[in-house]
Amino acid sequence: MKQRKILLTEDEMPRQWYNILADIKMNPPLGPDGKPIGPEDLAPVFPMNLIEQEVSTERWIDIPEGILDVLSIWRPAPLFRAYNLEKALGTPARIYYKYEGYSPPGSHKPNTAVAQAYYNKEFGIKKLTTETGAGQWGSALAFACSQYGLECKVYMVRISFDQKPYRKSMMQTWGANCVASPSSETKAGRAILEKDPDTPGSLGIAISEAVEAAVSDESGQTRYSLGSVLNHVMLHQTIIGLEAKKQLEKIGEYPDIVIGCAGGGSNFAGLAFPFAHDVINGKEVAIYPVEPTACPTMTRAPFAYDHGDTAGYTPLLPMHSLGHTFVPPPLHAGGLRYHGMAPTVSQLIVDGIMEPKAFGQVETYEAGILCARTEGVIAAPETNHALACVIDEAKKAKEEGKEKVILFNWSGHGLIDLAAYDKFMSGQLEDFDFPADDIAEAEKVLEQYPKPEIIKNV
């Protein structure tokens, strides 16, 4: 029997996260006055111990015992050799994937949700607020808060709240309070509802509500939690890549190509940053973040300063952005519809350390079906983007007759996304064009902000 899984014991779990800020220089986040913001500016929103991580330039940051303990519910995650997919493609490439679908909510999101809940608890916080679109992040934070006895309030975009009642039930099973956004509980929500009582809501509105609910709690015991984009989120996810490195070492392998889907960037960064560290130190690894052609943040949008949210409440972040007013088409990959990209990932693209790729929706579902029928596992719609790129690279390796080692992140399972598979199989799923006009539009939106410096780290 061929060895399909490379496992680590709990004792072999990484004890430190890798912080890419030790290895690269970045443009700073800016406040409304166009000046760099400091830690204290973020204090009403996040607890100071997380803010310190956000700005830290220490290369290795210890993972507290109290986080490892909860992560051990599903970590270390297995590394799989995709023998069946290799065989189906007839490729000489050896394909490996890190599988993040074993976490209780089924994706990589709890890696940071658990850490954030822990640090907030340590800081004396009693309640976390957040927003969620499709529901992956909200359910991850609900799970994490239940583990540390924190209250959790999730503002879920109304259209998803109505269309995906199971996600709400999942959050409630873990004890979280999930309401449709806009809600009548916040000023921001009430203002929108007054204008348009039937609004489907948006992630931008939900963020505004969650931030408002956190900062306006007079007890001072509530904070806000974000599931992607920020440096500390990327940091917490690096356990994925650090585990993968150890696992590959055990069998004497090292990747030629590293692939992950990227919406805000967190699952991708989690796998890729430990390898980016090696590239910075002279190794040769091709690193591909993958996005939908219909939301081409990395492959087509400018590198600019922009807000993280639609309403423009957050600091200006230096990133690839389609403009914070961008409205993505109704893609069935809720996690890949964000207008921006994590500043760290954006900087590494500017550095040429990472080379983004984009795939059309239909091709990604074709990849998902092939992988379900070979590897056996039904992937999340986001993961399907990584799969499409993996298949593409494996085919190239076949054409070139090269025994390449491909490593990718299987960010989650798709068992709660089967409606999208159904649509694909019944021929109702389409590709969306991304008009050139939209880039001109983005450039116009971004014009009003300072330009980031073009820093080259390598």
Place this chain on the structure above:
Amino acid sequence: MKQRKILLTEDEMPRQWYNILADIKMNPPLGPDGKPIGPEDLAPVFPMNLIEQEVSTERWIDIPEGILDVLSIWRPAPLFRAYNLEKALGTPARIYYKYEGYSPPGSHKPNTAVAQAYYNKEFGIKKLTTETGAGQWGSALAFACSQYGLECKVYMVRISFDQKPYRKSMMQTWGANCVASPSSETKAGRAILEKDPDTPGSLGIAISEAVEAAVSDESGQTRYSLGSVLNHVMLHQTIIGLEAKKQLEKIGEYPDIVIGCAGGGSNFAGLAFPFAHDVINGKEVAIYPVEPTACPTMTRAPFAYDHGDTAGYTPLLPMHSLGHTFVPPPLHAGGLRYHGMAPTVSQLIVDGIMEPKAFGQVETYEAGILCARTEGVIAAPETNHALACVIDEAKKAKEEGKEKVILFNWSGHGLIDLAAYDKFMSGQLEDFDFPADDIAEAEKVLEQYPKPEIIKNV
């Protein structure tokens, strides 16, 4: 950090299944003439290599490499120590669970689906048919068939087909053809539709359609596949208990109590039979199969000869049965609504080796919520029945001040059953009475058949 998981490597996977028929005597299955049936009577329905397993009395049966290879997609399954649940209950009991939710469809069912697909393929069969109610079994067989390149046809009870479209999508993603039953594709289906075009269907009708579709295929290359009740199904599931034994040995533990939910009996038997073997050889282990009070097959129904299906097409099996015409209430645990119980489990109850328990629906969801918020994992509604019993026993251990070791089977996750959790949390889930009249009714139905001999194996 406390060790939460006890893992096995792929090399440590059991290489043989345990066959309880080597250790107990049973009443034989009977044909329509009331006489014991032989292997040849089953040949139109099952391939001969599986029929040989069905009647084998060899204690250990080798697991072929081609089965181990596919099982290794998710096996060996982890054994968890339920530290958080123990702490929440303040019990001195040490609670361990075998987790079967990592399989691609999310339950224990693929353990036998993979084996059955493999043996059918070996026998030259090209296509399998089966029925499914809630969809767990149909999706497991769809997954297994995709691994061996077999066609798969699933007759899904119409009401579930309409209410649970995601299960159908899951089967189709793995390439299976799933139709609502009754369908117009079989005589049995057409006959029902003619009488009642709007029938919600039933498992009995779906079995009739699947069996008819298999035996009427003139190419001789189609067979039928059953997901529970039969001896070879229980056999394939014993890998669960054999792994658990190895895992407990590693940490010097042995269970005082073994618990599993039981509908047809397969996940329970899978965990419990290797321990029943020890009981037969003089060990003391309390073994509790758990069922709903609303479908009290083991705790209240007679031990009698009855058909496995509603239409009365199958041989008469010696088992605890509520009568094959029994219509269960609309419990939210689709896998525990069967009128009968595996003959092997039934015999072990007659022997006093197993002591069945029953719990009301509301109590099982309370248990499920507690475990989601402590252990972190949302359980399948069926598993919630095992959880209720575990909590009960852990509380008894607390009252008695005894350090008991409790082992149970976490048969699957509940991520596709969140509608039921939602109903529970909104106070819409109720307990169902089981009227004494229904037992009298069952006795009347069963009167017409021969009485099984009361065999005592210990």
